[in-house]
Amino acid sequence: MELKPRVLVVGGGAIGGLFAWRLSLSKDIVVSIVCRSNYVEVKSGGYMINSAQFGTAVYRPAKVYQTVEEAVEEEGPYDFVVVALKALPNIYDSSERIAAAVGEGTMVLVFQNGIGVEEPFARRFPRAAVVSTVTFVSVKQEEPGMLRHGGFSMLASGVHNVESGMMAQAQAKLQFLSDVFVSQGVSSIIEADIQPYRWQKHILNGSTNPVSVICNGASCQEMAKNGYCRKLLEDTMAEIFVLGKKVTGKSFPGVDGIVDPQSATEYIRSIPVPVYTSMLVDSQCKRPMERDVILKNPIALADKHGVDVPHMKALYAMVTMIEEGYTR
Ligand SMILES: NC(=O)C1=CN([C@@H]2O[C@H](COP(=O)(O)OP(=O)(O)OC[C@H]3O[C@@H](n4cnc5c(N)ncnc54)[C@H](OP(=O)(O)O)[C@@H]3O)[C@@H](O)[C@H]2O)C=CC1
Ligand SMILES: CC(C)(CO)C(=O)C(=O)O
Incomplete structure (x- = not known):
């Protein structure tokens, strides 16, 4: 049996919880998530999601971990790592927080807001495919594990850096993930220049x-x-x-x-x-x-x-x- 591509979502807050949920509805992919302050709630009861776009649902992730290291030890390496941490470079380096999950062939997707958010990842993982994903969405974690999402969700992604000669392969891999999002109702486009x-x-x-x-x-x-x-x-x-x-x-x-x-x-x-x-x-x-x-x-x-x-x-x-x- 062919192994399905595996995604690790790091940062199970508003953005991480919402997009892990949409991906998890596809039979083509396996999704795990790393949670911190809401670990107990998500592990025991899953996410309660109230979405104007998709309706209400309870999403119980197949695997919830407390740390990236624990996730890697149990089921790594991953094909995709989605970075859904707050971007706080004055406090911590997001690229360092996901480093254990990035192996040969891992694609890192930076879902964070702001300008220059890709740079720490490009510096730390010069040989990995780093994707910049812009998220047009409004979602909030009102209580631990309780998400309220608005009426739309759109992703625009583009490869930020990739090892020389690997662009075509990276584009195909990104297209696969984008198609999974689209199959679950999330608008998703790929751009050559995402900036x-x-x-x-x-x-x-x-x-x-x-x-x-x-x-x-x-x-x-x-x-x-x-x-x-x-x-x-x-x-x-x-x-x-x-x-x-x-x-x-x-x-x-x-x-x-x-x-x-x-x-x-x-x-x-x-x-x-x-x-x-x-x-x-x-x-x-x-x-x-x-x-x-x-x-x-x-x-x-x-x-x-x-x-x-x-x-x-x-x-x-x-x-x-x-x-x-x-x-x-
Ligand atoms: N919410 C929105 O509508 C939108 C958000 N964005 C962007 O998406 C990114 C994420 O935002 P959002 O989801 O709202 O933020 P949240 O605060 O809801 O989620 C971030 C999550 O990351 C967790 N986290 C932080 N460090 C670690 C760690 N080392 N290990 C595991 N988990 C960790 C936090 O845990 P803890 O609770 O313990 O801090 C929290 O659950 C930001 O860059 C934001 O600007 C972009 C578009 C819209
Ligand atoms: C809702 C919106 C667009 C406001 O700038 C946003 O992305 C945020 O709050 O971070």
């Missing part, structure tokens, strides 16, 4: 996430409805459009009809259910925020390319001080 998609996603992440923290709890819709706050969002988005085009040398793909700052705030206003950003949730829970990949890395690129980003710099200063205030 314009990453920057497209960043229009919302780089603006609404930090501004919502400073606004002390506002939803994205509330921010986009207030004239002054909308202007702040649009000015920040304008910097991201200019910077992203300069860095990638390309226009953004225009996902969700977002082609400029004004269409972005119109889009936000049109979302029927209140959206609270992940950075806001992290700040309210007094957890570290993904401020480096959301703001610091783009600011470093702006300095390198000579692009003026005063709003991003001001937002970075403020969220950094807010975080220092509650972690001190």
Whole structure:
């Protein structure tokens, strides 16, 4: 009997739980997951999922592990490793956390938000295929193991680095996984150059996430409805459009009809259910925020390319001080 490809999802929070669930519904693939603070709940009762797109379900993963090392010892090596940890390079190196699971032929898919998130993986695994996956989705873990997902899920992936001569093989492998996602209702596309998609996603992440923290709890819709706050969002988005085009040398793909700052705030206003950003949730829970990949890395690129980003710099200063205030 031919062995089925095996996936290890590292980080069984909102994104990890949701996408492990969709993959697990396919008979073509075997999915295991590494959980940390919600290990006991997921191991005993699985995930309770409430999804506007897919309905409600209980997902009991075939295998739940507490550490990557434990997973590798029991069933490694893996064909795919999905990285669904928060990207917090100022606190830990995500690539180090998955290193034990990356062997000969493992494809690493980086599902994290932000700019420059692939670099630690490319540095640590120069011979592996590292894929950058941009996730257009909204999902939250409300209680340990309880996920609430919105009405859509879209993935855009592209090979970030691969050993010389191995590109065709990597593309075929990525296509296989993408097809599995599509078979389970997740939109999934593959792009030769994924960075314009990453920057497209960043229009919302780089603006609404930090501004919502400073606004002390506002939803994205509330921010986009207030004239002054909308202007702040649009000015920040304008910097991201200019910077992203300069860095990638390309226009953004225009996902969700977002082609400029004004269409972005119109889009936000049109979302029927209140959206609270992940950075806001992290700040309210007094957890570290993904401020480096959301703001610091783009600011470093702006300095390198000579692009003026005063709003991003001001937002970075403020969220950094807010975080220092509650972690001190
Ligand atoms: N949620 C969303 O709608 C979206 C999120 N993203 C991005 O996806 C990434 C993941 O976000 P999200 O799922 O929301 O975050 P969560 O905090 O819900 O999930 C991250 C999970 O990783 C776990 N984790 C951290 N370190 C380890 C470790 N060493 N071993 C095992 N597990 C570990 C955390 O455990 P613990 O609870 O113990 O900290 C947590 O369960 C982020 O980059 C985010 O920006 C992108 C698009 C949308
Ligand atoms: C909902 C959205 C798009 C807000 O920027 C997001 O991705 C996040 O909260 O991290």
